[in-house]
Amino acid sequence: MDKQHMKFATKAIHAGQEPDPTTGAVMTPIYQTSTYWQASPGDHKGYEYSRGTNPTRKALEDCLAALENAKYGLAFSSGMGATDAVLRLLQPGDEVITGNDLYGGSYRIFTKVYAKYGIKFHFLDLSKPENILPHINDKTKLIWIETPTNPTMRIIDIEGVAKISKAHKLILAVDNTFASPYLQNPMDQGADIVMHSVTKYIGGHSDVVMGALLVNDDQLYKELWFVYNACGATPGPQDAFLVLRGIKTLHLRMKAHCENGEKVAQYLKNHPKIDKIYWPGFEDHPNHDIAKKQMRGFGGMVSITLKDADLAETFRVASSFKVFTLAESLGGVESLINHPVSMTHGSIPKEEREKVGVTDNLLRLSVGVEDIDDLLADLEQALA
Ligand SMILES: *Cc1c(COP(=O)(O)O)cnc(C)c1O
Numbered sequence: 456m457d458k459q460h461m462k463f464a465t466k467a468i469h470a471g472q473e474p475d476p477t478t479g480a481v482m483t484p485i486y487q488t489s490t491y492w493q494a495s496p497g498d499h500k501g502y503e504y505s506r507g508t509n510p511t512r513k514a515l516e517d518c519l520a521a522l523e524n525a526k527y528g529l530a531f532s533s534g535m536g537a538t539d540a541v542l543r544l545l546q547p548g549d550e551v552i553t554g555n556d557l558y559g560g561s562y563r564i565f566t567k568v569y570a571k572y573g574i575k576f577h578f579l580d581l582s583k584p585e586n587i588l589p590h591i592n593d594k595t596k597l598i599w600i601e602t603p604t605n606p607t608m609r610i611i612d613i614e615g616v617a618k619i620s621k622a623h624k625l626i627l628a629v630d631n632t633f634a635s636p637y638l639q640n641p642m643d644q645g646a647d648i649v650m651h652s653v654t655k656y657i658g659g660h661s662d663v664v665m666g667a668l669l670v671n672d673d674q675l676y677k678e679l680w681f682v683y684n685a686c687g688a689t690p691g692p693q694d695a696f697l698v699l700r701g702i703k704t705l706h707l708r709m710k711a712h713c714e715n716g717e718k719v720a721q722y723l724k725n726h727p728k729i730d731k732i733y734w735p736g737f738e739d740h741p742n743h744d745i746a747k748k749q750m751r752g753f754g755g756m757v758s759i760t761l762k763d764a765d766l767a768e769t770f771r772v773a774s775s776f777k778v779f780t781l782a783e784s785l786g787g788v789e790s791l792i793n794h795p796v797s798m799t800h801g802s803i804p805k806e807e808r809e810k811v812g813v814t815d816n817l818l819r820l821s822v823g824v825e826d827i828d829d830l831l832a833d834l835e836q837a838l839a
Contacts, residue, residue, distance in 0.1 A: 458521070459471075459517065459520070459521045463522065463636075463637060466521040467518075467702050468703050470520075470522065471516070471699075472699070483510070483511055485693055485695075486510045486511045486692050487691075487693070488505060488692075505689075505691075506684060506687050506689055507683075509692050509695070510692075511695040511696055512689065512695040514695070514699060515698055515699050516530050516667070518702060519667050522637075522705070523640055523642055523669040524640050525670060527670050527676040528668070529667065529669075529679055529683050530666070530690050530695060531667065531683070531688050532665065532688045532689060532690045533652070533665065533688070534650070534652025534665075534666035535561075535564060536666050537650050537688075538560075538561060538630075539686075539688065540683055540686065540688065541628050542565075542574070542597075543686065544597070544626070544682070545569070545574050547572055549575075549594055550574070550576075550577065550590075550592065550596065551565070551576045551595075552595060552597070552598045552599070553577065553578055553600065554579065555810065555811055556601075556604040556605075556609055557578075557601055557604070558632075558799070559801065561599070561601065562578075562803050578807075584611075584615035585619075591619075595623065596626060597625060598620050598625055598628070599628050600613070600616055601629070601632075603634065603756065604633075605632075605756075605819075606756075606800070606813065606819040607733050607758060608633075608757075609811075610745045610749075612742075613645065613646060614644040621645060626648065627646050627647050629648070631650065632652040632786075633655075633754060633756055634750060634754060635651075635657060635709055635786070637705055637751070638709065638752050639749055639751070642671060647670065647672060647675060648669070650666070650668055651667045652665075653698055655784065655785050656712070657786075658697070658786075658787075659702075659704070659787060660787055661784060662697060663694045664694075709752070710752075711824035712755030712822060713752040713753060714827075715755060715830060716736075717734075719757055719827075720732065722831050723834065728761060728838045729759050729761065729762060730761065730762040730763075730816070731759065731812070732760075733757065733759070734758075735750070735753050735754070755821060756819065756821060756822070757819075757820045757822060758819045760814060765816070766796075772838065773794050776792055777833050777836070777837075778825060778830060779830070779833055781794075785819075785821035787821070790830055791823070792819070793818070793819040793821070794817075794818055795817055796808065796815050796817065
């Protein structure tokens, strides 16, 4: 039986992994080697140099590909390294269409790194896929979307965007970090590239920084593999091992994140200290129907704005948690709280971020898998 095509939980535990051929080790060994023996020049077992290929990393890449229903996986030394590799497919003069509600680091690499090389980015409200149409011209090459968006949890219709992308022969890349492959598989809805910050839910334990790209198309894979090897932002085998281990519980963790996320969202919805709440599971969330259509659950990310709170009061609340940890990042087993304006989204200008609701009084919760009673009690005392 082909483990690459089984059900999610089986793939999370087995895909890409076979007992080690030399020893029978059940867990994929950490191949801590930069280079590989050749019997005569060119006569090797498929591995030459670990920037390009490493067996531990290969097992992880095959596992990630299986989880996203993709043919190929490429692991990078960070999510930004993965994003960078996609942008390197472009030429000066090319244009990219993307959302106006993006991870701050994506906005930064677009505007501060690649704009300098003559690539033009259009930041649009993608709540309606047809908003893209007037911005497509013969220079357009790539559509880059993130859904749910970070931090305001808007949902973009992947299938709707993919139809437009295909009709105009563009590449559609989807940053699937917030959903994780457990909740959403953009490949099945027509994406050409799925990108992950593996650092978040996939790794799941806040102990590794890593990224990944998943693709189906042979030619696109070849081009991305060329960048991966030529530019060299590839992770080492220890990190690949840790992520392989993390993935074995991805389905269990995601179930718990979804359950706790829902309970936290319900608790905060009518809390007197909360002004707005962003969680796609609410029926009155503006994109709830699309979320229901393309996701298998609503996840553990919940953002809130504090009623009548200035920056000082927001800082006071953010610093008064005892179980939630005030820190950047998300998706680990432990609950985190983040102040996007001063932390993850600091690189986005005030006028730009405020347009999409990233205001001074916004806090983002990554709801972990601790006991829900302790999480709710912590929220209660911090908001008191
Ligand atoms: C964290 C994150 C990234 C960047 O990934 P790194 O692993 O930190 O480089 C990209 N997109 C989203 C949505 C993220 O949350």
